[in-house]
Amino acid sequence: METSEASHQIIADLLAARTGQHLTESRRWRVNSALGGLFREYGISNVDQLVCLLASPRTGPESPDLAQEVVEALLNNETYFFRDKPTFDQLPCEILPELARRRADVKRLSIWSVGCSTGQEVYSLAMLFAEQRERWQGWTIDILGTDVSHRAINAARSGLYSQFEVQRGLPVTQMLRYFDETAGGWQVREDARRLVHFRQHNILGPHPGRQPFDLVLCRNVLLYFERSTRQTAFDRLASALSPHGFLMLGAGETVIGQTERFQPVSARTSFFEPLALQRDRLRQYAG
Secondary structure: OOHHHHHHHHHHHHHHHHHOOOOOHHHHHHHHHHOHHHHHHHOOOOHHHHHHHHHOOOOOOOOOOHHHHHHHHHOOOOOOOOOOHHHHOHHHHHHHHHHHHHOOOOOEEEEEEEOOOOOHHHHHHHHHHHHOOOOOOOOEEEEEEEEOOHHHHHHHHHOEEOHHHHHOOOOHHHHHHHEEEEOOEEEEOHHHHOOEEEEEOOOOOOOOOOOOEEEEEEOOOHHHOOHHHHHHHHHHHHHHEEEEEEEEEOOOOOOOOOOOOEEEOOOOOOEEEEHHHHHHHHHHHHO
């Protein structure tokens, strides 16, 4: 194996160890461009030199974690407000009303956005509830956004977006209703921010909340996992989801042939339920 191939494998192993993501051959073409900023910052020009830096001792409390910088540079943080709108539109029209019925006794909804990147999906959810303020009067709504990237989570917590970012997926009416224009960009207003919080977390790690979630959005995250890792991720999602909750995947993702923990929700694209709920329904029907 040539040195450059070995170096690329070291970078791929580092990404897998810290995030579970598999750097396939088809994704390796973007490694050099993704790491270009680090090349310039450290005065190097290729992956071989970067691997040498990773292998050298780095001491002192002020020294940055180069390995984490490499991982974060390789992550795909592509996101925007109300991404995949036809799929997202099922939430206020079908999924949230059903959850309101199922949770009417406690009047509480707990939602988890996995791989939330810089926060647009989480704030989109918050805007859905703000748009239906009367329906959710008296309810406790808690929306958690998590991501493996420390940099992305910090950006999400700031709630500050550029003109380009707020124009991706947001009509002017919502932009003006939920954002204030500042010298640094467009700032999410308090009525949307009060429902959300963020933390750094790996989907392959322990349950990030105290209670089961009623709705979990995990869109375009599992695409980057190998089959065995994807099955582990589904197990984590199943353990974190309420038996009567919903899992929302990306438009091109499915549980079919991937896991036995979930079943598709009839006539609802990209939504899935725990298999235990399906079994309960079959028992009721048989009874």
